[in-house]
Amino acid sequence: MSEVVSYEVRGSIGLIQIKNPPVNALSVNKGVLQGLLDAIKSGDHDPQVNAFLLIGGGKNFSGGADISEFGKPKVPGMATLADLLAYMDTVTKPIVAALSGPTMGGGFELSLTCHYRLASQETIVALPEVKLGILPGAGGTQRLPRIIGAEKALELITSGAFIPAQDAKSLGIVDEVIDGNLLEDSIKWIKRALRCGLPVARVSERSVKTAIDAKDFITKATGVAEKKWRGYPAPLRIVECIDAAINKSFKEGIQIERKNIEELILTDESRSLRHLFFAERQANKVVGISKETPIAKIQTVSVIGAGTMGTGIAMNFLNVGIPVTIVDTNDEILQKGIDTINKNYLSTVAKGRLSAEDHDRRVGLLTGSTQLSAVSQSDLVVEAVFEEMAVKKMIFRELDSVAKPSAILATNTSTLDVNEIASVTRRPEQIIGLHFFSPANVMRLLEVVRAEKTSPEVVATSMSLAKKIKKIPVCVGVCDGFVGNRMIHTYLREAEYLIEEGALPEQVDHAIESFGFAMGPFRMCDLAGLDIGWAIRKRKKSEGLVIKRYVSIPDHLCERGWFGQKTGGGYYTYESGSRAPIVNPEVNAIVEAASEEKGITRRSIEAHEIVDRLMFALINEGANIIAEGVAQRASDIDVIYAAGYGFPRYRGGPMFYAQTVGLLHVVEGIERYSKQAYGDHWQVSPFLAQLVQKNQTFG
Ligand SMILES: NC(=O)c1ccc[n+]([C@@H]2O[C@H](COP(=O)([O-])OP(=O)(O)OC[C@H]3O[C@@H](n4cnc5c(N)ncnc54)[C@H](O)[C@@H]3O)[C@@H](O)[C@H]2O)c1
Known part of the structure; x- marks a missing residue:
């Protein structure tokens, strides 16, 4: 048998183990699929074998296709997943899959072709292909609805949701969840079942159930896919496949699934999603950092500043069990920050997404102080105080003397020079920017700002910690606004020019939202608040900075106290408690007056x-x-x-x-x-x- 698949006969059971670490990817070129096919064929012809057990060696059943083979030529003569599954559907002896660990995509589809599924407690199953702009291409759209019904299958395939073992059991995906030794207990399960007569239960021979009338279900599903997944072509195609599962033969359904995946894979949308999938992995690779770069243990964290950002930043660490000390200037502000954290957690408890015990555990890990010296035992200190260089420098000077020598000192500045901040300490190699985005407990992006003297260990530790707190880290260099905000600055400036030249804020927002952005530039400004930019512009003006083409519209809004959503109005007005923008004719008049003031003849802009x-x-x-x-x-x-x-x-x-x-x-x-x-x-x-x-x- 091959090195990546082992096969032996135990009593009357053909035991097949996938052995392709680390995740038992279903590699074509390494012969995993060929090995599985050979093993099943061999047992199928062996009179001693009455049933098969298919299990993963190591922690996983199978994580799915081998992504390193994407876009690469296949070794001729090697079986593909389609070859294997087609053969499995003809086998006359029951095949039982024993699932463990993350069982994804093709790995899950392989198990769906088996006649029974057992699973360890830690198993998670998913068909996440939709996240890459495609759909399960190995019968998943045809077999899953035959097992759990059309409604649930549609939900799981269009969301790519991860389903834990117990939920998979409740849904009927898994026949039994095994607590003990998966291999031995699965063998016992099969022996027991064989004694009662274990039929070959081919999924492909079942019909698909729908809770409501099938036609109504498809009409409704099409409407939802068009509305909810605007811009994403895969969910609509998934509906088409499920329609086929309900109304056509299994064979025809498989052909429709194939046609759809082949077409989807060529779309710009799928190319884009696949690009981002690989880009996120690539972002983990940082110049000068290797697997050998030491990573420091971060067991305790301090956050300086209990404001908007500090409270959100603290929650990230509390969420993963890291104790946090939060520091602010006086008891009142400190308590307000602690209350904010508590309130945030309580609202998650109220929504049923956090247990009361987890709430208590997380809040129990938080302590507050008004003394900077409270950070002395922390492995990492994240500063999130006012955006003023003088304040930051004062804090870092003091931190340098009170924090332990090995501590990493990070700043959450959005615009200030991290090199300059590092320069006031005696440990510039320990200084880094950790640029969280607001709300910091929700937004997944983290810009890891590497200053001139930041050591590779500090960068590597920050990247690793970011993943621990479930962020998407990207290492960037120092410049005004780093990467994201520096670019958004040019984007917002262009948006302002557009309204000065003839567009209205709602037209600009509508165009950008139709392009697919979650929010247009002016709605975004209203959400972020217009006052910060106003203060920066006033400061720059007072410092004598001359901007060639200065757009005064946001200043006019701020002069009226319209700072955005928080004041009930900015580029739009907002009713109390609502985030829905309402066009304000007064704003449009301000925009038009600003063009007139500059002698700009407004034109219609497409x-x-x-x-x-x-x-x-x-x-x-x-x-x-x-x-x-x-x-x-x-x-x-x-x-x-x-x-x-x-x-x-x-x-x-x-x-x-x-x-x-x-x-x-x-x-x-x-x-x-x-x-x-x-x-x-x-x-x-x-x-x-x-x-x-x-x-x-x-x-
Ligand atoms: N708000 C955002 O969207 C955002 C996003 C990314 C980064 N940032 C950056 O995060 C930092 C904080 O921003 P914020 O919006 O949370 O501000 P904020 O005004 O809400 O909070 C700042 C907190 O720092 C405290 N503080 C000030 N001086 C202090 C000192 N000497 N010691 C201890 N605490 C002190 C203040 O009392 C206040 O509670 C800034 O550098 C900002 O540029 C903000």
Whole structure:
């Protein structure tokens, strides 16, 4: 038998074990599938064998397809998953799968082709293909509805949800959850079952049940897929496959599934989603960091500042059992911060997503102090005080003297120079930026800002800790706004130019939301608050900074006390307790007056120009950022934008999108817009121009 699959006959049971660590991926080229096929064929012809047990060696049954084989040629003569499953459907002896660990995609589909499924307590099953813009392509859309009914199958396949063993049992996916030794207890289960007569229960021979009339169900499901998954083509195709499972033969259903996956795989949406999947993995690779780079243990954390960010940051650590000391200037502010954390957890308890015990455990790990010296035993200190260099420097000087020598000192600054902050300490190699996004307990993006002297150990520890607290970390360099905010600045500036030239805020937002963003730029400004930007502009003005084309519209809003959602109005008005924007004619009048004041003749601006200009602004600045080495690679920028800025995942992030439409198209667009009246701020990024000249891409 092959090295990656073992086969032996134990009594009357053909025992097949997948042995392809670490996750028992169903590799074609390594011969896993061929090995399985050979084993089953051998047992099928062996009169001593009455049933099969298919189990994973190690912790997993199978994590699914081998992603390293994606897009690579297949070794000729090796069986594919389709070959294996087609044969399994003809076998005349019962096949029992014993599941363990994450059993995903093709691994799960393999088990669905077995006649019975047992599972260890730790098993999780899922068909997550939809997250890559495709659908389960090995019969999953045909077999799962035959096992659990059309409604549940549709829900699981369109969401890609992870189902723990007990839930899988309740749904009827799993016949029994095994507590003890999976291998031995599964053999006992089969022996017992054989004594009672264990029929060959082919899933493909069953029919699909629907709770409501099948036709109504499909109509409803189509409507939901169109509305809920706007922009994503896979869910609609999944509905089509489930329709086939209900109304056509198994064989026809498999053909329809195949046709749909082959078409989906070629779509820009699937390409984009697959790009992001690999980009997130790539982002973990940081120049100068290897597997050998030591990682420090972070067992206790302090957070300085119990405001908006500090409280959210603290929750990340409490959530994973790391004790946190939170520090603020006085008892009242401190208590308010602690109350905020408590309230946040209580609301999760009320929603049924957190148990009362977990609430108590998490809150029990939190202590507060008004003394900076309270951080003395912490392995990591995260500073989240006011965004003022003088305050940050004062804090870091003091932290340097009170924190233990091995402690990592991190700042959550969004704009300030981390090198300058590090320079006031005697341990610049221990200083790093950990740029969380608001709300910090919810947003998954974390920019890990590597300063000039930050040591590789501190970077590696931060990246590893970020994953522990379930963030998506991207390592970036120091510059004003780092990657995400520096780019968003050019995007917002372009949005302001657009309203000055003739668009209205709601038109800009509508165009960008139709493109797929979760929120247009002006709704985003209202959510973030307009007052911070106003204060920065006033400070810069007082420092004598002259901006060539200054848009005064947000200043006019702030002068009226309209700071956004928190004051009930900004670019839009908001009814108390609602986040739904209401167009305010007074704002539109302010916008129109601002154009008039500058002598700009307002013109009608089409949606495609709005989208082009905002996307090109992002792409152009992104190219500058790559050229400067602030981002390691274009795909890191895509991860940042998809995880932190609501960029539509099905467009793959701004840099991938640029390649979808063509870099030449972007450069020509920027040149065209720069020739328009008031368009003279555009300058093509030299790096972008160079790529176009050499007919290259971001890679
Ligand atoms: N709010 C955001 O969306 C956001 C996002 C990313 C990063 N940031 C950054 O996070 C930091 C904090 O922002 P925020 O929005 O939480 O501000 P905030 O005003 O809500 O909170 C700041 C807290 O720091 C406390 N503080 C001030 N001086 C202190 C000192 N000497 N010692 C201890 N505590 C002190 C204040 O009392 C206050 O509670 C800033 O650097 C900001 O740029 C903010």
